[in-house]
Amino acid sequence: MTSRSGTVAEPVEASEPGAHGYRRPLTRADHVAMPNAQVMTYRQALNDTLRQEMIRDDKVFLIGEEIGVFEGSYKITAGLLAEFGPERVRDTPIAEEGFTGAAIGAAMLGYRPVVEIMTINFTLKAIDQIVNHAAKIHSMFGGQSSVPLVLRTPGGGGQQLAATHSQNLEVWYAHIPGLKVVAPSSPADAKALLLAAIRDNDPVIFLENLALYNTKGPVPDGDEAAEIGRAAVVRAGTDVTIVSYSRGVLTALEVAERFEAEGVSIEVVDLRSLRPLDRRSICASVMRTGRAVVFEDDWLTYGIGAELSATIAEGAFDYLDAPVRRVAAAEVPLPYAKPLELAAMPDADDLARAVRELLQDTRFRK
Amino acid sequence: MTEIVMPRLSDTMEEGVLSRWLKKPGDTIAKGDILAEIETDKATMDLESFESGVLEQLLVAEGTTVPIGQAVAVVGDGSGMNESIPGAGAPAAADDSTGPEQEAAPSQAAEAAPGGEETGGATYEPTEVKSEPAEPAGADQTAPEEAARASDAAEEHPAATSPSGRIVTSPLARKLAKEGGIDLANVAGTGPGGRIVRADVEDAIAGTRGTGSPGTGAGEPEARSVAPMAHGEARRRAEGTERPKDERVMLSNIRKITARRLTESQAVPHFFLTNQVNAKRLLKVRADINEQLAPEGIKISVTDLIVRASALALRAHPEVNASFDTDAVIRHGRVSVGIAVALDDGLIVPVIHDADQKTVSEISVETISLATRARAGKLKLDEFTGGTFSVSNLGMFGIDQFTAVINPPEAGILAVGAAGDHLVKKGKKLVNVPKFSITMTADHRVLDGATAAAFLRELTELLQNPMRLIV
Numbered sequence: 001m002t003s004r005s006g007t008v009a010e011p012v013e014a015s016e017p018g019a020h021g022y023r024r025p026l027t028r029a030d031h032v033a034m035p036n037a038q039v040m041t042y043r044q045a046l047n048d049t050l051r052q053e054m055i056r057d058d059k060v061f062l063i064g065e066e067i068g069v070f071e072g073s074y075k076i077t078a079g080l081l082a083e084f085g086p087e088r089v090r091d092t093p094i095a096e097e098g099f100t101g102a103a104i105g106a107a108m109l110g111y112r113p114v115v116e117i118m119t120i121n122f123t124l125k126a127i128d129q130i131v132n133h134a135a136k137i138h139s140m141f142g143g144q145s146s147v148p149l150v151l152r153t154p155g156g157g158g159q160q161l162a163a164t165h166s167q168n169l170e171v172w173y174a175h176i177p178g179l180k181v182v183a184p185s186s187p188a189d190a191k192a193l194l195l196a197a198i199r200d201n202d203p204v205i206f207l208e209n210l211a212l213y214n215t216k217g218p219v220p221d222g223d224e225a226a227e228i229g230r231a232a233v234v235r236a237g238t239d240v241t242i243v244s245y246s247r248g249v250l251t252a253l254e255v256a257e258r259f260e261a262e263g264v265s266i267e268v269v270d271l272r273s274l275r276p277l278d279r280r281s282i283c284a285s286v287m288r289t290g291r292a293v294v295f296e297d298d299w300l301t302y303g304i305g306a307e308l309s310a311t312i313a314e315g316a317f318d319y320l321d322a323p324v325r326r327v328a329a330a331e332v333p334l335p336y337a338k339p340l341e342l343a344a345m346p347d348a349d350d351l352a353r354a355v356r357e358l359l360q361d362t363r364f365r366k
Numbered sequence: 367m368t369e370i371v372m373p374r375l376s377d378t379m380e381e382g383v384l385s386r387w388l389k390k391p392g393d394t395i396a397k398g399d400i401l402a403e404i405e406t407d408k409a410t411m412d413l414e415s416f417e418s419g420v421l422e423q424l425l426v427a428e429g430t431t432v433p434i435g436q437a438v439a440v441v442g443d444g445s446g447m448n449e450s451i452p453g454a455g456a457p458a459a460a461d462d463s464t465g466p467e468q469e470a471a472p473s474q475a476a477e478a479a480p481g482g483e484e485t486g487g488a489t490y491e492p493t494e495v496k497s498e499p500a501e502p503a504g505a506d507q508t509a510p511e512e513a514a515r516a517s518d519a520a521e522e523h524p525a526a527t528s529p530s531g532r533i534v535t536s537p538l539a540r541k542l543a544k545e546g547g548i549d550l551a552n553v554a555g556t557g558p559g560g561r562i563v564r565a566d567v568e569d570a571i572a573g574t575r576g577t578g579s580p581g582t583g584a585g586e587p588e589a590r591s592v593a594p595m596a597h598g599e600a601r602r603r604a605e606g607t608e609r610p611k612d613e614r615v616m617l618s619n620i621r622k623i624t625a626r627r628l629t630e631s632q633a634v635p636h637f638f639l640t641n642q643v644n645a646k647r648l649l650k651v652r653a654d655i656n657e658q659l660a661p662e663g664i665k666i667s668v669t670d671l672i673v674r675a676s677a678l679a680l681r682a683h684p685e686v687n688a689s690f691d692t693d694a695v696i697r698h699g700r701v702s703v704g705i706a707v708a709l710d711d712g713l714i715v716p717v718i719h720d721a722d723q724k725t726v727s728e729i730s731v732e733t734i735s736l737a738t739r740a741r742a743g744k745l746k747l748d749e750f751t752g753g754t755f756s757v758s759n760l761g762m763f764g765i766d767q768f769t770a771v772i773n774p775p776e777a778g779i780l781a782v783g784a785a786g787d788h789l790v791k792k793g794k795k796l797v798n799v800p801k802f803s804i805t806m807t808a809d810h811r812v813l814d815g816a817t818a819a820a821f822l823r824e825l826t827e828l829l830q831n832p833m834r835l836i837v
Contacts, residue, residue, distance in 0.1 A: 290538050290564060321538040321564045322557065361558050362536070363565035 037188070037218035045187040045219045046076045046152075046208070049194045050114065052223060054084055057112060060198060061088040063103050064116030065096075073118050074154065074213055096125035100151070104134050104203075107149040112198055120155040120169050120207070127172075134203035135178030146201040150194070154208035156247055156297055157345055161210075163333035166341075168298035173205045174274040174307075180228055181274040183207040185249035187217040189272060192226035199225055207274075209247045209297075229276035233285060237267035239364065240355055241285040243308050244295040245271035248346075252295055255351045263366045264359065274304060282308065283315030290321040291362060293354050295346065300328035321362040325354040367442035368417050370401065372432040379406045381433045384413075384426050392447065393421045401439060413438075420444035535562035546571040552743030554618035554711045569710070573741040620712035620743075628713075631772050634690075635810040638769050639822050643829045645785045645800045651832040659727060669705065669759045670730040672782055672804075674835045675828040677701045677721035680755055683821040687754045689775035690811040704753035704773060705733060707740045714740050715773055717753040726835060761785060767803040777812040780825075781805040804829075 040048070053060045066073055068081040068091040081089040092099040096117055103113035117123050123130065134147045157166030174181045180202055184190040190208075197204035234249060235256050242252040249270045256266035269285050271278065286292045292312050294305040305326040312324050330344040372382050383405040389395055395415050402413040423440040426432055440446060533550050535543070539562045543550050548570045555562035617625070648671060656665050680687040680701045689696045701722040704715035716736035718729055739745050755777070758770040761784040770781040783803040790799045804825065808818040828834050 318537045318541040321536040322561075361561075362563045363556050365565065 036221040038221070039216055040187055040219050041213065042184075042187045042190050042208075042215050042217075043074065043076060043213040045190040046194060047078055047080075048219075049191045050077065051080060051083065053112075053114075053195065053198045054080070054088060056223070057198075058088075059110060060112045060114065061090065061106075062114050062116065063090040063092060063099050065092055065094055065099075065118055067091060067116050072116065074210070076152070076208075076213075077116065096122050097129055100126035100129040101133065103149055103151075104129060104137070104147055107134075107147045107203075108137065108145045112148050112150070114150045114152060114198060117151060117153040119161075119165055119210075120153045121165050121167050123151070123153055123169070123173075130173065130179070130203070130205075131176050135176050138202070139178060147203045148198075148201045149203040150197045150206050151203065152194075152206045152208060154210050154213075156209040156211055157329075157334045157341060159210050160336060160338060160341060162336040166334040168296070168329070170205070170207050170274055171298055171302070171304050171307075174277075174304065176275075179203055179205055179275060181205045181207060182226075182228055182272060183209075183246040183274055184272065185212065185234075185244075185246050185270050187215065187219045189226060189232075189270075191219050192224060193228070193272065195223055195225035196228050200228060204228070207246060211247045212250075215250065226272065229273045229278055231272055231278035231281040232270045233267060233281070234270045235266065235268040237265035237289065239265045239267075239289055240291040240293060240358065241267045241269060241282075241289045242293050242295055242351070242355070243269045243271065243282055243285070243312075245274060245304070246297065248295045248297055251346075251348050251351055254348050255355060258348075258352060259355065264355075264364065266355070271304075277307065277311065279311045279315055282311055286312050286316040287319040290319055291358050292316075292320065293325040293327060293351065293358060295327045295351050297329060297346065299331050300326055301331060303328050322358055325358050327351050327354045367422070367440055367446050368419070369437035370413070370415065370417070370439040370441060371437050372404070372434050373413065374434050375404060375406050375411045379434065381431050382406050383431050384428060384438055385410060386428055387424060389421050391421055391424055392444075395419065395421050395441065415441065417441040420447075422446045533562065534560060536564065538564050539567045542567045542571070547742075547744055549743045551619040552709075554621070555616070560616035570743055573738065618711045620709060620714065624712040624714075627774065628771055631774050634772050634774060636769075636772060636807050637810050637815065637818070638805055638807055639815070639818055640767065640803055640805040641822050641826045642788070642801045642803055643826050645802050645829070648829055648832045649785070649800060651836070655726070655836075664727050664730060666726055666730040667733075668761065668785070668802075669757065669782070670726050670733060671832060671835055672759070672780070672829065673703045673705065673718060673721055673729050673733070673757055674724075674726050675825055675832075676755060676757060676780060677703050677718075677724075678828055678835065679821055679825040681722040682824055683817070685817055686778055686808075686813060686821045688777050688812050689754070690777065690809055691775070695812050698754040700752075700754065702752055702754045704750075704756035704776070705736070706756060706758035706770070706773075707737050709741060714745065714750055715753060715756055716740050716745055716750050717748075719748075719752065755779070757782065761802060767805060769805050770807050772807050772809055777809040778818070778821075779807045781807065 050062065054062075062077060062080060064072075064077075067077040068086060068089045070091075071078040071081070077089065090099075100115055100117070103115045106113050117126065130151065134149055134151075138146050155168045155170060157168070159166065170181055170183065173179050180197075180200065182193045182197060182204060184193045184207075194206060197206050235253055237256065240259075242255065244252045249268060252266075252268045256268055259266050267285050267289055269282055271282075292309075294308040294312075296303050296305045296308075298304060300306075303326075305328055309324040309326060312320070327346050327350050329346055332344055334344055335341050372384075375382065384402055385405045386403040387401070388403065389399070389401050395401065395418065397416060397418045399415045400412045401415050401421070404411050404413050419441045420443060421439060422442045422444065423446070424438070425440065426438050432438055534555060534557075535550055536557065539553075540550065542548075542564060543553065543562075546567065548567055550562055550567075553562050553566050553570045554560075556566055557563040645668075648668070652666060652668060652671060659665070680703075684697050685695075687698050687701055689698065700720055702717050702719040703721040704717045706713060706715050716733075716739075718724065718732055718736070721729060724732070736745065736749060740750070753773065753776055756770070756773045756779040758779060759782040760768055761782050764784050766786065767783040768781050770779040772779050781804070783805075785800045785802040787798045788801040789796045791797075804822070806818060806822050806825075813821075
């Protein structure tokens, strides 16, 4: 593992208390305040970061379907084949299990492969490689080998891609010890978390979202990696905490804006990492507000929100003024028809309704 | 087999002494038979059987103090004469010929079974699920102290409504109440299903609850605050999307007690006497006292003077300082005057004990303290029990005259109206004299018109010659 010592950013213990016994949560301002931030799309941030890491470390290579000549189904790998050549930007057959397995092998031998799987739905073809190999190898072989693999894949619905191509299966991976699962919601985090994922020695599922690729935001120059396992308070508030991740964070911010006009101050916590989960930051926020809504794109039953609710119940029980509210997708395979698809997906109105009911139930007043 | 329990024989009874058994084990008894004598805080009363059968066991010895609801005897068909006291553990299921291996033994038998024997009722120990195994190198271990534990799956929608009697409260409200010294039994919940939420506790702590009917003499009249409209209701009205609906406001404990006690009071034969009190000297004395005691921060109210006057009048008329009790009138040794205090959701009557032995300023200080803590729900039991007479003053609300409802077992209550100008003929001139009405409600079982009138005359004299209240 020659590439290890020089390239790995030492992760800080995510739950380590700061100087005051409590670490300050990250905020969006932490990124915005960085000098030389350029406004760009989430897609561009991913593309730039892949390129930056391929230049920095020649052990980094890309592998996946249609990522080279076609430049990726969502153009995340645009221009990289031309710049780095087919040795480092590998087009593959339609065989997810095969190329994921190949990447795992390469990772065990010192490479830092970045696998693209066209959508998270297709990771099901590779799930044995991910769950039974990538996640287990380090533990089962006594630490002789790690798997510094990144598996980039977008999830989410809303594009009329029908039930089999519109799922949010990240909780399947967030359930598995041995994996890390990150889910950036902003272009800045897309960069910072991708840097962290590539430099991490464990397999990282890097969750993107179809609806986020064209969103824009400031992205700082430089190569400061995020700390995997640390949530961010992307909007500070005092009355209600909304916890979400990926696309849901944007919805949460939109709802927070709506309520601000009514004098309700909503705090939005962006998980950024589904595993490890920053339980401390989540609970700290709820301790400040006394009210919690968790918002997820996946289905309610056994979803990410279930874990968040349990976390809050365990860690902030005495601070809750009402049960945690969960807002999630309708429990149906996502319909293809546009009106039905929209009806089944949780949106800002659903979230706002839950917030409003929670405020009523706790007799909110300014 | 039926247990006979210590009954509640009076409103204030919490326990009773089983002073004498009138039946012995083996006696055949019929419904209505008197089993024992019970001494309550007020009287010795009969313990009547509501069962017929054989008195199988006496569970308490004569002279034992027994809380209400605890079993004192067992009535059955006679077969249980030799059994041990139920509740102390059933004997092993010796008559169960199938044996414990055949089928799951009833839990009671299983618990009593000799140690080591296999039973079907083995205790299930919840197993703790291991927290996540160590992550691979470099992994962050963020699972907090509260590692996941095995627990029964929670219901999908945990119930928010209350089984009767249980106080339903949010965890945050419970925490705040504990920190603020608020008894949640005295807080009305406005959340879903009557759940007490943070706002309710904050109201209780702030003491900003809207005032109800009878007021207190403590402090100045406060502006009547309108109870805040529930958030949802306000919204629906504003949007005009719904017709106003009936609202079912669950009774708080204090409201329940208020309702029950005032209903009981209706069983008391009431009569009413009213007098007009010339308040000229009283108001002058009050002003003088307040002027002189201002440096000490003492400001007495008319109610304080009325409490003091009532106490002195009661001391002079012990027949009024009394309670009716079945076959006797109890003349109380202490003179303890209660003052009706309105809460947002009920009424409480804190008591100035030994008011006849306290100065007006002492009464004033104590009243303010009692009223403040009453609104915060922080009164101790003896601070609102044991009164022998009550005063209710609605004068500060501009009420001229009213009648108050007796607070049993007291024999009288005084309703005080607002002071107003009255024209009085003085020589050949008409002069303005401030007067207020006092209306006494009396328990006719204890007092007759003449006795009550004598008391009221004494009280009026005291109020019209207030120096007697001070010297």
